[in-house]
Amino acid sequence: MQAQENPVFDRIRQELADNDVVLFMKGTPVFPQCGFSAVVVQVLTHMGVPFKGINVLEDPGLRQGIKDFSSWPTVPQLYVKGEFVGGCDIVREMYQTGELPELLSSRGIEVRSAA
Amino acid sequence: MAMNPAEIEQMIREAIPDAQVRIEDLAGDGDHYAAYVVSAAFKGKTRVQQHQMVYQALQGRMGNELHALALQTTVPE
Numbered sequence: 001m002q003a004q005e006n007p008v009f010d011r012i013r014q015e016l017a018d019n020d021v022v023l024f025m026k027g028t029p030v031f032p033q034c035g036f037s038a039v040v041v042q043v044l045t046h047m048g049v050p051f052k053g054i055n056v057l058e059d060p061g062l063r064q065g066i067k068d069f070s071s072w073p074t075v076p077q078l079y080v081k082g083e084f085v086g087g088c089d090i091v092r093e094m095y096q097t098g099e100l101p102e103l104l105s106s107r108g109i110e111v112r113s114a115a
Numbered sequence: 116m117a118m119n120p121a122e123i124e125q126m127i128r129e130a131i132p133d134a135q136v137r138i139e140d141l142a143g144d145g146d147h148y149a150a151y152v153v154s155a156a157f158k159g160k161t162r163v164q165q166h167q168m169v170y171q172a173l174q175g176r177m178g179n180e181l182h183a184l185a186l187q188t189t190v191p192e
Contacts (some may be wrong), residue, residue: 036183072163073170073178089186090162 008065016082020109021051024066025076029053036088037076043095044078048112049104081107117145118181123173130172131156141185149185157190 015022021044027033029041029051044051056063056075067073070084078085080103085091094100101111120138127136127150134154141147150169157165165188170177177184 067178071167073175084163086163086166090166093162093187 006065006068008061009069011062012066012069013082015052015054016079019052020081020107021049021104022079023051023053023076024056024062024079025053026055026057028055033057034075036074039088040076040078040091043091043100047095047101047104049109080104080109118176119145120148123148123150123181123184126174126176127152127169127172131168135191141183147183148181149187151187151189153189153191155191157188162188 023029023037023040023044025032025034025037025040027037029045032038032041041053054062056066063075066075066077070077072084072087074087076088076091078087078091085100085103086094091100094103104111120140124136124138127134131152131154133156134152137151139149139151141149152169156168160168166186169186169188173181173184
């Protein structure tokens with residue numbers, strides 16, 4: 001089974017291993033090209049959380065690969081310490097309820113402002 | 116190709132029979148919806164798992180025909 005695995009998965013795992021907070025998104029953190037991606041960037045920026053934004057529009061293999069990796073049909077996708085947290089709706093909801101800053105803090109990631 | 120709200124609701128109900136489903140057409144363009152889904156089947160599941168259940172109900176349409184479906188899932192009180 002390992003041999004048949006999508007080679008993009010290795011790249012995804014490497015990014016998740018190298019970066020505490022990773023956002024797979026459309027566009028870049030400075031120029032999001034989709035409203036849903038922009039919302040997640042805004043939430044992370046507002047909390048002062050450093051993250052790596054990865055633009056799936058630059059790589060069709062990654063654009064499909066990240067969906068297969070997480071069994072999640074849409075982008076953006078937020079990962080914290082290698083764990084898939086959710087897409088735009090979940091991130092927004094968890095931010096509003098205070099669960100997101102809590103999760104980040106519990107994983108040792110500093111959050112600037114309490115929600 | 117867009118989906119109509121009745122079709123979305125029906126697919127969710129077929130997969131999650133006890134679900135209470137409310138669909139809102141956010142932009143009035145038949146392409147941007149919000150869905151509120153309440154079901155006891157979500158109990159004990161994470162948000163990611165709950166949303167995955169709804170995405171499974173939509174059988175691959177999410178991210179394809181269905182561009183934008185803002186999703187909120189809840190367990191009944």
